[in-house]
Amino acid sequence: MARRLEFDFYNRDVLEVAPELVGKTLVRSFNDGLIQRFIITEVEAYRGAEDLACHASKGRTPRTEVMFRSGGLVYVYLIYGMYWMLNIVTGETNNPQAVLIRGLEDCYGPGRLTKKLMIGKDFYGENLMESQRLWVEENNNKYNINRAPRIGVDYAGEFWSSKPWRFFTNNIK
Numbered sequence: 001m002a003r004r005l006e007f008d009f010y011n012r013d014v015l016e017v018a019p020e021l022v023g024k025t026l027v028r029s030f031n032d033g034l035i036q037r038f039i040i041t042e043v044e045a046y047r048g049a050e051d052l053a054c055h056a057s058k059g060r061t062p063r064t065e066v067m068f069r070s071g072g073l074v075y076v077y078l079i080y081g082m083y084w085m086l087n088i089v090t091g092e093t094n095n096p097q098a099v100l101i102r103g104l105e106d107c108y109g110p111g112r113l114t115k116k117l118m119i120g121k122d123f124y125g126e127n128l129m130e131s132q133r134l135w136v137e138e139n140n141n142k143y144n145i146n147r148a149p150r151i152g153v154d155y156a157g158e159f160w161s162s163k164p165w166r167f168f169t170n171n172i173k
Contacts, residue, residue: 002025002137002138002139003137003138004128004129004135004136004137004138005024005072005128005129005135005136005137005138006129007070007071007072007129009071009072010070010071010072010088010089010090010128010129011070011071011072011090011091011092012071012090012091013047013090013091013097014045014046014047014048014090014091014097014098014099015045015047015165017045017071017088017090017099018043018044018045018090018099018165018167019043019145019147019167021040021043021088021099021101021136021167022040022041022042022043022143022145022167022168022169023039023040023139023141023142023143023145023169024039024040024136024137024138024139025037025038025039025040025136025137025138025139026038026039026040026101026104026117026134026135026136027134027135027136027137028117028118028119028133028134029132029133029134030118030133036117037137038104038105038106038107038113039104039105039139040101040103040104040136041103041104041105041108041168041169042101042102042103042108042166042167042168042169043099043100043101043102043103043166043167043168044099044100044102044150044151044165044166044167045097045099045150045165045166045167046087046097046098046099046100046165047097047165048091048095048096048097049096051156051160051163052155052156052157052159052160053150053153053155053156053160053161053163054096054097054098055067055077056068056096056097057156060096063077064096066089066124066125067089067096067097067098068093068094068095068096069089069093070089070091070092070093071088071089071090071091071092071097072088072089072127072128072129073088073089073125073126073127073128074086074087074088074089074123074124074125074126074127074128074134075087075088075089075098075124076114076119076120076121076123076124078121079111082111083110083111083114083115084111084114084115084119084120084121084123085100085110085111085114086100086101086110086113086114086117086119086123087099087100087101088101088128088136101113102151102166102168103168104116117134119134143169143171144169144170144171145167145168145169146167146168146169146170147164147165147166147167148164148166148168149161149162149163149164149165149166150163150165150166151166
């Protein structure tokens with residue numbers, strides 16, 4: 001069995017963690033006992049209060065509170081009133097950073113993957129090091145990691161929307 005990622009992995013800068021999450025295995029254990037594993041294929045980094053594309057740029061709110069905690073927790077939020085977005089908090093306490101999980105092997109799009117994995121509001125604050133229903137495991141396969149600008153963050157202005165903070169791989173077999 002693969003090793004679950006531990007605190008030291010998450011408690012680093014988001015620009016270190018995000019590209020390293022690509023190729024790792026996201027594990028979901030469902031209430032009926034079914035356990036499914038998916039290779040993470042695409043992520044985006046959101047880096048602190050200075051990043052105008054990051055929710056934390058608006059300050060500490062009930063919605064963003066978990067982002068101000070230490071790495072390894074889940075940050076979920078609802079967009080368009082219908083899609084939950086799965087994020088993994090990174091970094092140290094009071095340095096709000098998170099990685100949006102955009103794609104999994106055979107499941108592309110952040111709203112599609114949370115629907116497939118049945119992830120909703122009740123996952124907010126979930127501790128990935130202790131959770132019995134969601135965690136990330138090591139995967140020793142090697143993948144080519146590509147970089148590109150983040151998607152859908154034009155509202156943050158050219159400087160922030162052009163940051164190549166989307167990481168993905170195309171060579172999942």
